[in-house]
Each structure stands twice: as structure tokens, then as C-alpha cells.
Amino acid sequence: MVESILPNIIVDVLGETCPIPLVEMRKAVMKAQEGQIIEVKGDHGPSKLEIPLAVKSLGLKLLHVREDGDGVWHIFIEK
Amino acid sequence: MEKTTIVVHSGDLDKVLSALIIGNGFLAMGDEVTLYFTFWGLQRLMKGKLSKAPLSKMNFFGLGAWMMKRKMKKAGVATPERLMADFKALGGRIIACEMTMEVMGISREKLDANLIDEFGTVGMYVDESKKSQRTLFI
Numbered sequence: 001m002v003e004s005i006l007p008n009i010i011v012d013v014l015g016e017t018c019p020i021p022l023v024e025m026r027k028a029v030m031k032a033q034e035g036q037i038i039e040v041k042g043d044h045g046p047s048k049l050e051i052p053l054a055v056k057s058l059g060l061k062l063l064h065v066r067e068d069g070d071g072v073w074h075i076f077i078e079k
Numbered sequence: 080m081e082k083t084t085i086v087v088h089s090g091d092l093d094k095v096l097s098a099l100i101i102g103n104g105f106l107a108m109g110d111e112v113t114l115y116f117t118f119w120g121l122q123r124l125m126k127g128k129l130s131k132a133p134l135s136k137m138n139f140f141g142l143g144a145w146m147m148k149r150k151m152k153k154a155g156v157a158t159p160e161r162l163m164a165d166f167k168a169l170g171g172r173i174i175a176c177e178m179t180m181e182v183m184g185i186s187r188e189k190l191d192a193n194l195i196d197e198f199g200t201v202g203m204y205v206d207e208s209k210k211s212q213r214t215l216f217i
Contacts, residue, residue, distance in 0.1 A: 015155055016155065016157075017154065017155050017156055017157070018100070019100050019103045019104050019107065019157075019162075020157050020161075020165075022103070022104060022107040022108070023103050023106075023107050023165045023169065025107065026106065026107035026108075026169055027165075027168060027169065030169075053108070054107055054108045054109075057108040057109050058108065058109045059109075
């Protein structure tokens with residue numbers, strides 16, 4: 001099921017630290033249309049925790065959080 | 080929509096950076112944000128002076144600030160310029176305090192017009208603050 005999430009927008013914040021992943025996520029949410037799916041992909045550990053907090057605060061839907069073995073995480077958000 | 084207002088009184092690099100990071104954080108998490116620049120904070124709104132700033136501690140005549148910038152670059156921390164551009168892109172507002180401009184000897188011509196949304200005095204800050212759920216003084 002998880003494999004079937006196809007994002008409309010991909011936000012690549014690999015190598016970026018706080019607060020850039022959060023900021024780039026917000027920019028993508030501003031651009032996205034209702035119902036579209038955004039994938040945020042990064043490797044800054046603390047951002048993996050704060051983005052779901054922002055998703056809740058913005059009233060969006062957190063679909064899935066996946067972490068690869070190499071510390072890279074993927075967060076799927078529905079607007 | 081909730082609102083956060085931050086007074087940027089300090090012009091120190093580390094404190095302005097904190098204000099920009101917190102401001103961006105609140106914008107990213109759904110607040111409206113106003114930064115009210117006053118006293119030494121105003122120096123950071125002068126053309127080309129955003130990151131030409133001392134540290135609040137251990138500045139050592141600029142050596143500390145230089146070292147901090149080097150460490151930040153190595154750690155991949157965003158520059159004040161990038162954070163300012165993000166702040167504006169996310170709809171953050173900037174007010175420059177007109178009264179302290181006079182005290183600090185800073186004319187409108189010396190300030191970067193691209194950064195400033197409005198010029199105001201304490202009444203404007205109070206008005207913004209009364210509509211805010213949070214207000215910080217940095």
C-alpha cells in the first residue's frame with residue numbers, strides 16, 4: 001500500500017539543516033492544490049520529527065513516514 | 080490564523096539569526112509573523128549589512144563572527160540572506176522602527192527597501208502584538 005503513494009510534488013532537502021526542510025515543505029504546501037501529495041526527502045534527523053508537527057499544525061494529512069537505512073527519510077503529506 | 084510578533088532589538092549576528100529561524104519556523108507551521116526591527120536590529124536592514132554583524136559574545140573584534148560563519152557554512156546552516164529570502168517568500172512582514180532610525184542615525188535611503196514592508200512606531204508594534212498569540216523580544 002505504502003509503495004503506491006505517488007507524490008505530485010517532491011521536495012528534496014538532502015543535506016539541508018533546520019529550519020530549511022520545514023521552510024521548503026511550507027513553500028511546497030503553498031504551491032500545492034487541495035488533495036495533492038507532497039513528498040519531503042531529507043537526511044537532517046531533527047527535521048524528521050518537526051515536519052509531522054508542522055503537518056498537524058497546518059491541518060494537513062500525514063500519510064506516511066519512511067526511513068531508509070542510510071538515514072534518509074521520506075515524509076508523505078496530503079494537502 | 081494565529082499570529083506571532085518578534086521585536087528584533089539586537090543587531091548581533093547570532094540573535095538576528097535566531098529571530099529569522101524562529102520567524103521562519105512559525106511561518107512554516109502556519110502563523111502570520113511580523114518582525115519589528117528597532118535600535119541595533121535596524122543596522123541589519125541596511126543595504127548589504129544583513130550578515131555584516133558582530134557576535135553577542137566572544138566577538139573578539141570580528142574574529143568570533145568570522146569563525147562562527149565558517150562553522151555554520153561547514154555545518155550546512157542557512158545564511159541570514161537565505162533565511163531572510165525564505166521569510167519574505169513565506170509571507171513574513173518586516174516593520175522598521177521610524178523613531179529609532181533617527182536615534183541610530185539611519186535614514187530611509189540607507190535601508191534596503193526590498194526587505195521592509197512598513198515603517199512604524201511603538202503603536203504599530205502594540206497593535207500587531209495585541210493581535211498576536213505570542214510576542215518575543217530578541
